[in-house]
Amino acid sequence: MAALHFELVSPVKLIRSGPVHMVVVPGTEGDFGVLAGHAPMMSTIRPGEIAIYATAGAQPELVHVDGGYAEVSEAGLIILSGDIETVTRQ
């Protein structure tokens, strides 16, 4: 299965950009997982943790965001976050 292009951008810098398997985003109206080929959508994010799965079944990497905005398009998933101060890795 094709990888999903994922970009996480904070006002301070481009935090990461690259292919991943799946990302679970804490949307305002509920969490949603994004895989490659997801239907285009735009959503706001509530403060919470983004789970990034590098490969299928891998341990997710958790990144805390204080809100922001996610856009899914053919180009992949772009998250514009607020301040990312605490990055918890597990």
Place this chain on the structure above:
Amino acid sequence: MPNLKALKTRIASVKSTQKITKAMNLVASAKLRGAQQAALSGRPFATRAEKVIGNLALAMSGPDAPRLLTGTGHDQTHLIVVITSERGLCGAYNTNIVKMCRRKADDLLARGKTVKLYVIGRKGRAQLQRTHGRHIIATRSVEGRNMLTFADAKVVAEDVIGRFEAGEFDVAHIQYAHFQSALTQVPTDEMLIPVPRPDVADTGRISADIEFEPSPEAILDELLPRSIAVHIYQSLLESRASEEGARMTAMDSATRNAGDMINRLTLTYNRTRQAVITKELIEIISGAEAL
């Protein structure tokens, strides 16, 4: 004949000035590197946010679009946010920005508009106070810290947005020095509120089947203030990098000028010293001849 002792003191004083300017040059170039890095790493967010807002703006241009995007519908009161430096000794950096600001303000005033100034930085305030003092509605300084944080910009953004919502102005501009290279800083004037929309032609590719959660309005409400804060943050970073670049150049030429001055003074000193020796010799010889 110049006094030898005085010349010597003079040379020593220019030398110590040169030491200071040289040190400032080194400090500025070190700071420049950090500021430049910060300015560059902030750019991706700004470009992406602009694209997204462009897309959303296309999706909704109805009467219920947020006012931050459409404006108040008037063009009467203009707010100009001017970003200058906190400290001097950076050449014509502040003067260039202030000059641009004055021109803009005078132009708007000549067209019968009301102008309000929001000045960031101590140096700009001092210069603008003299000519446009009564238009300044707020001043702010971001002194004391080496690194600007997003929180600094957020405070300014919240203040500006609050004033917009209170109806204090219709249009906001932001003026800062765009960092091109250490040698060139371009005074730049950009639209802050209403948030500028990119050309429809570039982004005209929005499909109707995009899902919005919860709604385009809610997304814009969340994104617009953030985007304004980012715009201000980016401008602050660019100015900071420009300031250090300008200071570096100014201090470099000051160091060189001091070097030239030392050379000239040393030459005069040596000539004078020789003249004194010659004079003493003549005195001795003519004294000996008289015997």
